[in-house]
Amino acid sequence: MSAVIIDGKKISAQIKDEAKSLAAEFNADGIQPCLAVILVGDDPASRVYVRNKKRACEYVGIKSLSYELSEKTSQQELLELIEKLNNDKECNGILVQLPLPEHIDEQKVLLAIRPDKDVDGFHPYNVGLLSIGSARLKACTPAGCIELIKRSGIDIQGKSCVVVGRSNIVGKPVSMLLLAENGTVTVCHSKTKNIKDVCLGADIIVAAVGIPKFIKADMIKDGAVIIDVGINRLENGKLCGDVDFEACKEKAGFITPVPGGVGPMTIAMLMKNCLEACRIQRMA
Ligand code: NDP
Numbered sequence: 107m108s109a110v111i112i113d114g115k116k117i118s119a120q121i122k123d124e125a126k127s128l129a130a131e132f133n134a135d136g137i138q139p140c141l142a143v144i145l146v147g148d149d150p151a152s153r154v155y156v157r158n159k160k161r162a163c164e165y166v167g168i169k170s171l172s173y174e175l176s177e178k179t180s181q182q183e184l185l186e187l188i189e190k191l192n193n194d195k196e197c198n199g200i201l202v203q204l205p206l207p208e209h210i211d212e213q214k215v216l217l218a219i220r221p222d223k224d225v226d227g228f229h230p231y232n233v234g235l236l237s238i239g240s241a242r243l244k245a246c247t248p249a250g251c252i253e254l255i256k257r258s259g260i261d262i263q264g265k266s267c268v269v270v271g272r273s274n275i276v277g278k279p280v281s282m283l284l285l286a287e288n289g290t291v292t293v294c295h296s297k298t299k300n301i302k303d304v305c306l307g308a309d310i311i312v313a314a315v316g317i318p319k320f321i322k323a324d325m326i327k328d329g330a331v332i333i334d335v336g337i338n339r340l341e342n343g344k345l346c347g348d349v350d351f352e353a354c355k356e357k358a359g360f361i362t363p364v365p366g367g368v369g370p371m372t373i374a375m376l377m378k379n380c381l382e383a384c385r386i387q388r389m390a
């Protein structure tokens with residue numbers, strides 16, 4: 107039996123269209139949702155991400171403010187810009203594109219963003235809300251994984267969920283979100299013993315390891331739901347996920363491809379967060 111391929115492009119397009127309708131409602135009330143995107147330095151991949159975020163804003167009807175700062179920008183200058191945007195009533199969301207140059211302390215920068223404008227969901231305040239089951243602005247990629255599962259008609263409640271990876275940006279928040287959906291969650295990492303056996307017990311696997319084809323067909327049970335967060339560039343220039351897609355799709359019930367699975371969801375969820383930030387600020 108071949109798995110249902112979860113179409114992240116299609117689902118992300120639906121979410122962007124929903125965001126577009128919501129943005130139009132804000133507009134009708136005389137409100138212009140606005141996202142500030144800050145890029146420090148010339149990292150080519152970051153430039154592409156920032157360009158795509160601006161395009162999505164344009165499509166949805168969110169005004170985007172773009173700050174493209176030189177590699178030499180000091181931490182103080184960056185913190186001052188964030189403070190200015192924190193106090194700017196017109197700006198609803200602040201996104202600092204990571205990674206930052208080495209001389210800038212990423213944690214200090216993320217802490218400086220006002221929690222109700224933290225559209226990436228990385229501020230410890232928002233991480234705390236997530237961990238007490240009261241998530242407000244959720245990290246975009248993890249929230250995108252949950253949307254892919256739910257919009258494919260899969261109920262997470264009571265399911266055995268295995269997350270491979272425990273990073274602050276993917277593994278941990280996706281585990282918390284699965285738990286909030288009443289999944290029974292196990293988190294694996296580089297020190298986990300017998301990962302194969304742990305994965306074999308899973309109804310749902312989320313792979314966020316950063317190792318191409320880490321999840322093999324003999325590690326998954328028949329009919330399992332496989333969500334592949336990994337984006338790895340192979341020597342031949344092709345993108346590859348953390349899951350051996352070709353082999354696993356013959357055994358899984360549902361599976362996300364790379365590209366075209368989790369990837370497109372991140373920006374769609376960012377658009378949603380931006381409008382949610384706008385709503386939260388209006389209610390304050
Ligand atoms: P990190 O490198 O921060 O974390 C990787 C995690 O995998 C760590 O927790 C690590 O364990 C664990 N790990 C590493 N090796 C093994 C192993 N042999 N067995 C079990 N666990 C292992 O990566 P990220 O979470 O940032 O990203 C993961 C993947 O997702 C990457 O491919 C990245 O490119 C992709 N990504 C995709 C996004 C999207 O938009 N679709 C967004 C963000 C990331 P330990 O903690 O013990 O070191």
